Amino acid sequence: MSAQKDCEFLVKRARELVSDDPCAAKAWLITARTLYPADFNIQYEMYIIERNAEKTASAGRLLYDMFINFPDQPIVWREISVITLLEVVSGLVPPNQEAPKTPEDQVRTVIQTLVEQSLFPFFPPFLANQLRAFTDSRDDLSLGHVVVLLQYDWPQGEMLFLKAVDKICQQGSFQYENFFNYVTNIDMLEEFAYLRTPEGGRIQLELLPNQGMLIKHHTVTRGITKGVKEDFRLAMERQVSRCGENLLAVLHRFCINEKIIIIQSLP
Template sequence: MSAQKDCEFLVKRARELVSDDPCAAKAWLITARTLYPADFNIQYEMYTIERNAERTASAGRLLYDMFINFPDQPVVWREISVITLLDVVGGLVPPTHEPVKTPEEQGKAKNKPRKGQNDLRLLPCTSKAILPFCLQLMFACFKLRVFTDSRDDLSLGHVVVLLQHDWPQGESLFLKALDKIIQQASFQYENFFNYVTNIDMLEEFAYLRTPEGGRIQLELLPNQGILIKHHTVTRGITKGVKEDFRLAMERQVSRCGENLLGVLHRFCLNEKIMIIQSLP
């Protein structure tokens, strides 16, 4: 067996153990790192386990080691960028009102740099300017991951939340996300009612629950799986859950006037760990 296959086997074994026996998974990776100290995948897997377990001190040390030993790995720079980005957002005070784009600003947004040119942006050091730019960068981190053949409801939910900022320009991507949900025939994102306040999006998701919309199974309420078991009656008709969903939608419509940047700022602050864990 080649060294590369050995490394792949050790990483695979650790992944299989991490949910049931994280200590054993860690032991496998420590052994793997001792045998193959120059293998990036082993060290990144160690970092991922520590990061997802929210052990920030050890995760930070591992990330620093990767930065020193593997500075050419794009994954390392992406990880650093997202963490830095969320820290920047956390230090901002969201604007008290939505910024209104002038026709001149809208025209500038359409003028993309030509291929092969670098895009240097100079922003005022204000929350009004920096927060939207950070949201765009965060959206870019999830965009390519979401629109693939693999299923990732959590990242797809993050994309739906972030697409609100670029509305209605982001409507085509939102419809693409809806198509994926329809193909899956189900969608689970329990933070939906915390952060989605766009009336057009709410209408589309409400439509998915109707017979005309395909009766898509949407789990958008916290602990909805438990609620389904609680409300299921003799013939399996989840009347209580349908009523909960309807009431939640009605309450959400009343929030459509909220300051969107404030909502998205809370999303970045409250879900920071989950956002980082959602990265591949």
């Protein structure tokens, strides 16, 4: 039996079981996904079961996985379109707002609505993948937003965070003055501290408010660079003490305070 027929059989078997024994159906699909992780139909069937059971958290995670792994599947965009419609019906999107014309516009509408309504902390990884952080052009602001958002449900977003770190290393520098307002994840703090060391590449990090202006206007002042390094060290030590803060509260504050520049950072 070919791999394709194996997948079809496993999905069919799960469909037969779902009404009488949903746990058994999920077990079949989990096994199927383990054997064939690149098969879209298996993951979609898992999503449908969770969605129909109104298990929004797990359904949302599966939809996000499909969006990342199968972005060219029309059925994924259809689901996103349905979400957009539900947002309009529920009154989150103003009824007089112009309807999105393309799937990309639909995604942007959902994101903008969630941000403006301060509901976004429930789906940060989705936005992290929509920002302009990983385009060919440099966009430190979007890259910084991604770092903030990837703290949610850590370490699920670790691979994307490492991708962001790689881009920073390639650039040789990084500027994000909101860093110490919103980044409290200890693993991320340690990584950024490492980037400034000789082993980490001596990456120039401008994470303190007005740090760039301070260096620019005092380049002839003896010891100014040393002073900036000391400020960075002290700021990092203070930040470590914030690692126990409620992360959802931090992300909620981020969405409220920075919603305009978040929306501007969308493609």
